[in-house]
Amino acid sequence: MTDERMIDETRRAVEAVLFAADAPMTVAEIRAYVGDAVDVRAALDALVEDYAVRGIHLVKRGDRWHFETAPDLANFLRRDREEPRKLSRAGIETLAIIAYHEPVTRAEIEAIRGVQISKGTLDVLMEARWARPAGRREVPGRPLTYATTPEFLSHFGLQSRRDLPGIDDLRTAGLLDPVDLAFEGLEVESDADSA
Amino acid sequence: MTDERMIDETRRAVEAVLFAADAPMTVAEIRAYVGDAVDVRAALDALVEDYAVRGIHLVKRGDRWHFETAPDLANFLRRDREEPRKLSRAGIETLAIIAYHEPVTRAEIEAIRGVQISKGTLDVLMEARWARPAGRREVPGRPLTYATTPEFLSHFGLQSRRDLPGIDDLRTAGLLDPVDLAFEGLEVESDADSA
Amino acid sequence: MTTETLTIDIDGWDGPLDLLLALARTQKVDLRQLSILELVEQYLAFIEGARAVKLEVAADYLVMAAWLAYLKSGLLLPRDPTVEPSPEELALRLQLRLERLNAMREAGARLIARDRIGRDVFRRALPEGLRVVRRSLWQAEIFDLIAAYGRISARTRPVLHVVANRPVMTLETALERVSAMLGSAIEWTAIERFLPGEAAGAYRKSALASSFVAALELARQGKLEMQQQSAFAPLYLKAAP
Numbered sequence: 001m002t003d004e005r006m007i008d009e010t011r012r013a014v015e016a017v018l019f020a021a022d023a024p025m026t027v028a029e030i031r032a033y034v035g036d037a038v039d040v041r042a043a044l045d046a047l048v049e050d051y052a053v054r055g056i057h058l059v060k061r062g063d064r065w066h067f068e069t070a071p072d073l074a075n076f077l078r079r080d081r082e083e084p085r086k087l088s089r090a091g092i093e094t095l096a097i098i099a100y101h102e103p104v105t106r107a108e109i110e111a112i113r114g115v116q117i118s119k120g121t122l123d124v125l126m127e128a129r130w131a132r133p134a135g136r137r138e139v140p141g142r143p144l145t146y147a148t149t150p151e152f153l154s155h156f157g158l159q160s161r162r163d164l165p166g167i168d169d170l171r172t173a174g175l176l177d178p179v180d181l182a183f184e185g186l187e188v189e190s191d192a193d194s195a
Numbered sequence: 196m197t198d199e200r201m202i203d204e205t206r207r208a209v210e211a212v213l214f215a216a217d218a219p220m221t222v223a224e225i226r227a228y229v230g231d232a233v234d235v236r237a238a239l240d241a242l243v244e245d246y247a248v249r250g251i252h253l254v255k256r257g258d259r260w261h262f263e264t265a266p267d268l269a270n271f272l273r274r275d276r277e278e279p280r281k282l283s284r285a286g287i288e289t290l291a292i293i294a295y296h297e298p299v300t301r302a303e304i305e306a307i308r309g310v311q312i313s314k315g316t317l318d319v320l321m322e323a324r325w326a327r328p329a330g331r332r333e334v335p336g337r338p339l340t341y342a343t344t345p346e347f348l349s350h351f352g353l354q355s356r357r358d359l360p361g362i363d364d365l366r367t368a369g370l371l372d373p374v375d376l377a378f379e380g381l382e383v384e385s386d387a388d389s390a
Numbered sequence: 391m392t393t394e395t396l397t398i399d400i401d402g403w404d405g406p407l408d409l410l411l412a413l414a415r416t417q418k419v420d421l422r423q424l425s426i427l428e429l430v431e432q433y434l435a436f437i438e439g440a441r442a443v444k445l446e447v448a449a450d451y452l453v454m455a456a457w458l459a460y461l462k463s464g465l466l467l468p469r470d471p472t473v474e475p476s477p478e479e480l481a482l483r484l485q486l487r488l489e490r491l492n493a494m495r496e497a498g499a500r501l502i503a504r505d506r507i508g509r510d511v512f513r514r515a516l517p518e519g520l521r522v523v524r525r526s527l528w529q530a531e532i533f534d535l536i537a538a539y540g541r542i543s544a545r546t547r548p549v550l551h552v553v554a555n556r557p558v559m560t561l562e563t564a565l566e567r568v569s570a571m572l573g574s575a576i577e578w579t580a581i582e583r584f585l586p587g588e589a590a591g592a593y594r595k596s597a598l599a600s601s602f603v604a605a606l607e608l609a610r611q612g613k614l615e616m617q618q619q620s621a622f623a624p625l626y627l628k629a630a631p
Binding site: 006007011012013014015016017019020032033034053054055056067069070073076077 | 201202206207208209210211212214215228229248249250251262264265268271272273274
Binding site: 211214215216217218262263264272273274275276277278279280281282284286287288290291292294295307308309319322323325350351352353359360362365368370 | 513
């Protein structure tokens with residue numbers, strides 16, 4: 001009986017390493033534990049398949065892998081648990097702007113929200129490790145830009161930024177372009193219409 | 196295909212609850228999460244069976260259940276990292292004295308160096324497997340003596356300790372004459388100046 | 391407009407743009423079909439109402455109100471083609487800004503509603519952890535070892551050998567050499583010419599020093615003359631006439 005259920009050693013090792021790890025791991029990090037000679041990617045694919053029907057799933061967030069409980073079982077698990085950090089509306093909007101526009105400066109965030117960001121808002125996002133400084137923009141004043149982190153992807157269950165809800169539609173509709181750019185676009189359009 | 200792999204809801208819920216738990220759980224505790232109506236014991240038995248071949252096992256300790264990595268995979272959960280480190284001046288001097296005078300006691304090493312040695316120095320040499328305890332000297336106090344190891348010879352590319360240069364060789368090589376060496380250095384400098 | 395809206399505290403909004411967006415939503419149309427004129431009137435009515443109930447209205451709300459009042463007059467009056475930018479352009483820009491803010495607000499809501507770790511999905515609470523065992527790889531070279539032994543020996547041994555091993559020309563040798571060579575030196579000759587040709591390094595320095603002392607001694611005895619233009623200039627010797 002065990003014969004047909006046998007799982008190869010690599011798959012078991014990768015499974016154990018990810019299970020024991022206290023943080024999501026890249027393929028390279030997994031390889032440092034299970035050895036260079038084995039096909040870690042193939043093992044990961046096999047594990048994703050093995051766990052697809054189970055109460056635990058193996059997921060990839062950014063370029064890191066981890067086990068987590070299946071989302072449909074949330075109702076069994078929420079009991080007695082504290083809500084994770086509750087973000088203010090300003091926090092949520094700022095996070096969304098960073099995620100959909102990254103890298104983005106503080107001034108750009110403020111232009112979209114039409115209001116100054118209070119100091120605490122960015123701090124909270126960075127303290128939660130969802131946003132990080134992402135270098136300076138090479139324009140006068142060299143303002144700092146912000147971007148999201150791998151922790152952001154894993155917290156919100158995103159494989160990559162391409163999985164951000166509705167990002168393709170927003171991009172197609174030009175809603176991720178600055179107002180000036182969108183305005184010029186409309187000018188050209190109406191010129192073409194009137195011609 | 197998924198049909199034959201389907202796992203019932205209770206089993207998935209128990210699996211997820213145990214996975215996310217921050218301590219091993221009794222059946223009663225599990226039931227508090229997944230509901231009274233379901234057969235938790237049957238689910239646990241099925242899970243033990245499911246995981247028997249995997250890299251993770253479901254185990255019962257006392258009357259509490261938890262997941263843990265399969266014991267045979269423990270070697271994958273650690274990895275060694277070798278960090279090259281240079282021996283300190285005290286370390287290399289102590290090693291040299293052991294090599295030239297072995298077997299030698301700590302008191303003798305200190306007499307030759309003219310400086311006390313800290314316990315750490317000998318520990319480092321033994322951790323590097325270059326020095327080893329070599330029995331006790333049969334004098335009052337029966338002090339421990341130290342000697343070099345085969346690893347010492349191979350690390351330094353020596354066939355035997357007789358390959359170490361003698362005092363006369365050291366003198367010829369100028370290694371006994373730090374005063375002269377310093378003097379030569381000054382000479383060369385001032386020659387260069389006058390040129 | 392509905393009077394209830396007017397009683398809402400101005401602090402409930404994240405700035406005038408936020409308030410405008412909230413008002414725009416009450417028109418219950420796609421933001422692209424928004425009537426900016428109607429929106430402007432809603433805003434001005436709101437601010438008036440807020441002031442009527444003696445709420446402190448923040449400066450940026452009043453600035454926005456002034457700007458919107460200007461925009462309203464521009465939209466209502468016959469267009470003056472010399473005014474740039476045109477009121478229509480300003481209205482369009484306002485609409486674009488509202489669309490963008492609205493898009494980000496909806497995106498944020500969808501983001502925050504996802505299956506989030508710690509709320510909907512859970513990671514393992516008590517991972518065993520992976521261990522990295524650090525091992526020092528001690529390094530030393532054979533040269534370090536024997537040099538260390540040389541250092542210790544030099545430190546603890548009598549230093550007799552130190553001088554014995556140094557290449558020197560004694561004063562006696564220098565005296566003999568300079569005296570012997572002086573016979574042929576009837577012209578001024580640089581002192582360096584009196585040194586052995588093969589002398590180099592430490593030995594040359596020693597020979598130079600000893601030869602100089604020898605020259606002084608011979609000069610005292612009246613056997614030679616010495617000449618130097620200035621301090622550190624070349625030193626010349628010649629046999630005394």
